[in-house]
Amino acid sequence: MQIQFLGTSSGTPTKSRNVSAIALIENQSRQWYLIDCGEGTQHQVLRSSLSLNSLAAIFITHLHGDHCYGLPGLLASASLSNRKDPLLIFGPAGLDDWLKLTISATDLHLEYEIIVLPLSTLTDYEIGQIQISTATLSHRISSYAYIFTNNLDEVKLDIGKLSHHKIPQGPLWGRIRSGADIELEGKTYKSVDFVHTEKTSRKIIICGDNDSPDLLTTQSAGCDVLVHEATFASDMAEQARKVGHCCADTIAGFARDAGIPNLVLTHFSARYHTQATGKGSIEALRHEAQQNYSGTLFLANDFDQFQLTKDGRLEQINDQSH
Ligand SMILES: [Zn+2]
C-alpha cells in the first residue's frame, strides 16, 4: 500500500499546505481510496498522478469543513471527467443528508451512482484486497479512524531443498517461484515441491481529529503505520484540549507505548511554518515527537508519498516536487 498526502494543514489552507485529504493507493491495481476531502482536494488530485476514475471509495473521518467541504466539487468533477462506476462514500451520520441537500439545491446531476454508507456497516468491510474497519475517536463532534488491513499471500521458496537438488540460484528460482515447472539436466522439478505460501498482513490506521490517542490502544496491535494529527506543540496543550486536538509529544508517546514502528504526523496548525525557526517552526513539532518516539517518524507535507513495504518498513518514495 502507498499513502499520498493531498492536504496537511488544520482548519485553513496555507500557501504550502491544503486542508485534510489523504490517498491510500493499492500497489497492484492502482485503485485508490480518499480519506477526507477538505476544500480544494480536487485541485490537489489534479496536481498528483491520481485519477478520479480509479477512485474506489471515499472515507470521511468527521464532518468539520476542513475534512469534507471539498466533496461536492470533487464529485461533480468526477462526473464531468466521465466517471461511470458507482462510488462508495463512508462517513458519520449527517453526511448523507448534507450531500443530498447540496446535490439537490445546486442542481447537480452525477453521471454515476454514489452510495453513501453509514459507518455502522463498516465492520471488516472488504474492497479488493483491503479490509476496512473503524475506531471511535474523541473530538468536538463524532470523529473516527479508519483501519486498513492488506492481507497478502507471499510465495516463499524452500531454499534448503533447492540447494539440496543443486538447482542454481538465478532465473530458475524465479520460474519456480512463479509456479512454473523446470527442466534441469534431463530432470523435471515441479514448482509445488519447492514453494509454500505465507500469509502476512499490513495494517495502516488513518485517524480523524482526536484528543485521546489511548482510544486506539486495542486497534494498535499489529499496526504498521499510524497517521495521526499533531495540530500543536506541547506549549499549546491547554488550547489543544479546548478544541479537541492532539500535541506532537502526546501522539508520539502513544505510538512508542503501543509499539507502532512507523508514525506520520499531519494536520498542523497554520501557526507552524516550514521555513521558520524556533517555536513557530514545524521542526519544533518534529523535535517534540522525536524526544518521545524512536521509530520511523515523518511530518507529512502536501504530495509526500510513502510506500509500506511487504516487511513493514515505511519509505518515502518522492520528494516534495510541487
Ligand atoms: Zn481538522
Ligand SMILES: [Zn+2]
Ligand atoms: Zn475537526
